[in-house]
Amino acid sequence: MNYLPLVRRLEAVGFRAWPASSVQYDGSWQVRLTAGHPSKRLNSIVPLDPADHRDVEIRLEKAQRKFEAYGRPLVVRETPLAPPLLMDLLRRENWQCFEETIVMVCDIAHLDLPDTLDHLPSHDVGRYVDANLLVDLADPALKPALAEVVSGIKPPSGLFVIEDAEAGPVATTLCVQDNDLAGIMSLSVAREFRRKGFAVEILAAALRWARTRSAKTAWLQVTATNAPALALYARFGFHEAYRYRYWRPENGA
The missing domain is CATH 3.40.1350 (Trna Endonuclease; Chain: A, domain 1)
Known part of the structure; x- marks a missing residue:
């Protein structure tokens, strides 16, 4: 093939x-x-x-x-x-x-998504970038460049942030819908909040949003050595397309 x-x-x-x-x-x-x-x-x-x-x-x-x-x-x-x-x-x-x-893909048209709390996407680039940098423990000096990248995305995109009342942002992801394809970008969970279901929750929310916008296939990129992420994506039905x-x-x- x-x-x-x-x-x-x-x-x-x-x-x-x-x-x-x-x-x-x-x-x-x-x-x-x-x-x-x-x-x-x-x-x-x-x-x-x-x-x-x-x-x-x-x-x-x-x-x-x-x-x-x-x-x-x-x-x-x-x-x-x-x-x-x-x-x-x-x-x-x-x-x-x-x-x-x-690079992994998943047919989301008929995917049975986990029954988790839903989250609506934001379109506030500054809020998303601040949250993403905090969750990743990244250099705050990257904010202008990351904001420029996110602002430069032409296809419709949803910026997802899950926040804790006391700790602030605990999980972020970005979903880019390009016709029938939806890209899951930069899914991150704060280290101290991992293994608590936030990755499942935010990924499910992003995929639901993409599906309501008529996306048929989701795709994402994950480092080959990231075993926890690979297990998460396999649970959702993602499989390898290429490397x-x-x-x-x-x-x-």
Whole structure:
């Protein structure tokens, strides 16, 4: 079965769901750069055609200069669409593969969602960003960049926050609905509130919202080593569509 059309579609909606501030094309290679935010998804080369392997050494050198101008390390994101000749070159030159992510999908049209407390999404970007940074224990200095990314999402999106009366935000996620596809982005639960049902609650709320807006399929991305998240998503019926990996030069930061 040829699954590359699905990969292409999920890659396209993924780009729209987490937009980089600068997107340039070198042939079919998408060069994504974002000066204010260090996310690898926002700062990487993403080749999108297995047959586009001309002058790979020259194109990597050209991309290197662009990454240096943005103060970012050179990173290649390898999906099933990456040219095999490019990946062979990276291995020969001792590039390091340093993270693997699983892209998962789920048919939500007839999914029996858990009976949990529902939450309506907010459209207050500032509130969501503040909550997400607190839940993730992230650097508050990232607020302007994260707000710019979230504000730049073009498809309809729902910003979900669960709060505790005393502790404040305890769980966050972002659901981006792109026609019949709904992307679950950045699902996080505060460390001290994990294993208390908040992940199930907020994921169910986001999927209900997407389904009421006629989404048929949900997708998400999760690090391959995140066993608790993988177990959660399997409980909801998510299954693997494909994987991608990040590569950096041997002397990369």
